Amino acid sequence: xxxxxxxxxxxxxxxxxxxxxxxxxxxxxxxxxxxxxxxxxxxxxxxxxxxxxxxxxxxxxxxxxxxxxxxxxxxxxxxxxxxxxxxxxxxxxxxxxxxxxxxxxxxxxxxxxxxxxxxxxxxxxxxxxxxxxxxxxxxxxxxxxxxxxxxxxxxxxxxxxxxxxxxxxxxxxxxxxxxxxxxxxxxxxxxxxxxxxxxxxxxxxxxxxxxxxxxxxxxxxxxxxxxxxxxxxxxxxxxxxxxxxxxxxxxxxxxxxxxxxxxx
Amino acid sequence: xxxxxxxxxxxxxxxxxxxxxxxxxxxxxxxxxxxxxxxxxxxxxxxxxxxxxxxxxxxxxxxxxxxxxxxxxxxxxxxxxxxxxxxxxxxxxxxxxxxxxxxxxxxxxxxxxxxxxxxxxxxxxxxxxxxxxxxxxxxxxxxxxxxxxxxxxxxxxxxxxxxxxxxxxxxxxxxxxxxxxxxxxxxxxxxxxxxxxxxxxxxxxxxxxxxxxxxxxxxxxxxxxxxxxxxxxxxxxxxxxxxxxxxxxxxxxxxxxxxxxxxxxxxxxxxxxxxxxxxxxxxxxxxxxxxxxxxxxxxxxxxxxxxxxxxxxxxxxxxxxxxxxxxxxxxxxxxxxxxxxxxxxxxxxxxxxxxxxx
Numbered sequence: 138x139x140x141x142x143x144x145x146x147x148x149x150x151x152x153x154x155x156x157x158x159x160x161x162x163x164x165x166x167x168x169x170x171x172x173x174x175x176x177x178x179x180x181x182x183x184x185x186x187x188x189x190x191x192x193x194x195x196x197x198x199x200x201x202x203x204x205x206x207x208x209x210x211x212x213x214x215x216x217x218x219x220x221x222x223x224x225x226x227x228x229x230x231x232x233x234x235x236x237x238x239x240x241x242x243x244x245x246x247x248x249x250x251x252x253x254x255x256x257x258x259x260x261x262x263x264x265x266x267x268x269x270x271x272x273x274x275x276x277x278x279x280x281x282x283x284x285x286x287x288x289x290x291x292x293x294x295x296x297x298x299x300x301x302x303x304x305x306x307x308x309x310x311x312x313x314x315x316x317x318x319x320x321x322x323x324x325x326x327x328x329x330x331x332x333x334x335x336x337x338x339x340x341x342x343x344x345x346x347x348x349x350x351x352x353x354x355x356x357x358x359x360x361x362x363x364x365x366x367x368x369x370x371x372x373x374x375x376x377x378x379x380x381x382x383x384x385x386x387x388x389x390x391x392x393x394x395x396x397x398x399x400x401x
Numbered sequence: 402x403x404x405x406x407x408x409x410x411x412x413x414x415x416x417x418x419x420x421x422x423x424x425x426x427x428x429x430x431x432x433x434x435x436x437x438x439x440x441x442x443x444x445x446x447x448x449x450x451x452x453x454x455x456x457x458x459x460x461x462x463x464x465x466x467x468x469x470x471x472x473x474x475x476x477x478x479x480x481x482x483x484x485x486x487x488x489x490x491x492x493x494x495x496x497x498x499x500x501x502x503x504x505x506x507x508x509x510x511x512x513x514x515x516x517x518x519x520x521x522x523x524x525x526x527x528x529x530x531x532x533x534x535x536x537x538x539x540x541x542x543x544x545x546x547x548x549x550x551x552x553x554x555x556x557x558x559x560x561x562x563x564x565x566x567x568x569x570x571x572x573x574x575x576x577x578x579x580x581x582x583x584x585x586x587x588x589x590x591x592x593x594x595x596x597x598x599x600x601x602x603x604x605x606x607x608x609x610x611x612x613x614x615x616x617x618x619x620x621x622x623x624x625x626x627x628x629x630x631x632x633x634x635x636x637x638x639x640x641x642x643x644x645x646x647x648x649x650x651x652x653x654x655x656x657x658x659x660x661x662x663x664x665x666x667x668x669x670x671x672x673x674x675x676x677x678x679x680x681x682x683x684x685x686x687x688x689x690x691x692x693x694x695x696x697x698x699x700x701x702x703x704x705x706x707x708x709x710x711x712x713x714x715x716x717x718x719x720x721x722x723x724x725x726x727x728x729x730x731x732x733x734x735x736x737x738x739x740x741x742x743x744x745x746x747x748x749x750x751x752x753x754x755x756x757x758x759x
Contacts, residue, residue: 294497294499297495297497297499298499298501300465300486300493300495300499301493301495301499301500301501302501302512303465303485303486303487304463304465304486304487304491304492304493304561305487305512305513305516305560305561305564306487306488306490306513306516306517306564307487307512307516308487311516315501315512316501316503319501319503320501320502320503
């Protein structure tokens with residue numbers, strides 16, 4: 138009886154909270170499709186705004202995808218071997234290294250961007266290229282890749298696996314590729330998911346670092362909010378959602394698939 | 402290819418020799434300088450309690466630990482001290498199996514051959530042969546998580562043997578299994594190792610396993626080899642108190658030898674035992690099975706405290722005095738009840754006497 142009461146209350150509270158979070162999203166979508174938001178639904182619906190956004194900002198969408206992909210590649214190349222190296226090394230040094238790498242998450246993105254501009258602002262071509270933004274994103278997302286891989290490494294007996302492969306004659310690089318990598322795959326997938334979503338949504342750091350030629354999607358969104366009518370900015374949100382949601386679902390499916398494979 | 406073909410012909414593996422082999426971690430000596438000779442094809446068991454250095458000695462031979470000095474380990478006379486494990490060509494079976502969860506049973510067994518760039522067809526044939534040898538053909542395509550503990554252990558053994566190692570090293574390979582399976586696999590592994598005729602070092606803390614598998618046993622204590630010998634020697638002629646207690650059950654009777662007869666301290670009746678030798682204070686040791694019933698004359702009398710039925714025999718706990726409790730194995734058809742006074746004697750050939758410290 139009592140238990141039923143609490144579980145009903147739980148469902149109600151959860152529903153209300155979900156509604157609280159979902160309503161703004163739905164309203165944005167509605168605003169982006171309405172002919173005139175102020176006049177309400179009676180004015181009718183249109184895809185014109187979405188079309189206009191695509192015409193004005195399509196390049197930011199592609200740039201965001203490219204930045205996210207490059208960021209992912211770099212964090213994979215540095216983060217996965219780095220995580221293994223840190224776990225192998227262990228002790229105080231490894232912990233200190235992990236803390237230092239995590240710092241950019243705690244430091245405000247603006248401060249991080251400022252530091253990068255101060256250091257490399259003079260290098261013209263690099264400063265003006267998309268790569269400059271990628272560097273910022275790597276600094277910000279790397280700890281998430283490291284943490285995800287380290288977490289999985291700590292649950293598997295990597296030392297024995299490594300020794301087992303060594304006893305069979307495999308050199309160090311081969312043991313890493315054949316035995317360590319496949320067994321930390323869940324961590325790599327989880328880390329990749331976090332890195333890609335963080336990179337696509339990142340505004341703070343990117344806003345400070347971008348040039349007119351290196352605008353990403355969230356920076357363009359801020360632009361639209363600041364300088365266009367509400368319906369265009371909202372249509373931009375729709376573009377963002379249409380892009381990000383399938384991506385997230387896709388990565389999640391890949392994660393589930395690899396999980397099932399290792400479990401069976 | 403060629404190297405592999407030549408490996409097939411060497412069936413008995415390499416001899417192992419250690420010379421003053423020692424190891425310390427952060428100033429703590431785990432293994433004191435140890436000399437060891439293992440002839441090619443012999444199975445040596447390292448037996449001892451945890452922390453005695455047996456696993457360290459095995460890992461040193463494997464190349465998983467670096468010895469304290471140069472030229473301390475030789476295979477067939479060749480110094481391998483500086484050779485890393487991946488180049489030492491040793492087969493290793495770990496207590497936790499160390500099987501690769503991302504590979505099937507067959508892929509695990511074939512991995513060492515793959516690393517050695519053995520052609521696919523030959524690799525698969527060799528894998529099948531080894532799986533058949535350990536009775537796992539049907540499980541070849543199963544994932545490691547889908548086979549039982551005993552099957553994992555066999556997979557690990559097949560994987561280690563697949564590379565035709567110079568020596569096979571086994572670190573408590575049965576410790577993670579339940580008692581029934583352990584007993585069965587113990588026999589199987591012993592037979593398999595002899596069939597392969599490979600030089601093997603086998604670490605265990607289980608004396609029954611050591612007796613069943615070892616050509617020779619090295620009993621280790623506190624980083625040193627306390628005694629090395631064939632199982633019968635270790636059991637019947639233990640070198641010291643530690644070995645005597647670690648391997649099997651050992652009874653002790655303290656007393657004084659006068660005119661070749663032992664007078665037992667504190668005996669209710671002054672029991673006498675013919676042992677010979679000069680007059681001395683001593684402790685005599687004997688195994689439970691060395692006792693037999695005797696007529697009261699010239700025997701030791703003891704009060705039966707408890708009996709345990711073992712099938713063919715029964716084990717008696719018998720008190721000679723308040724300080725001297727003995728365990729005696731007698732035929733189980735003998736009717737004995739607790740409280741009864743029993744007269745028994747000891748097979749003189751089975752009596753062991755250690756040097757008593759003054």
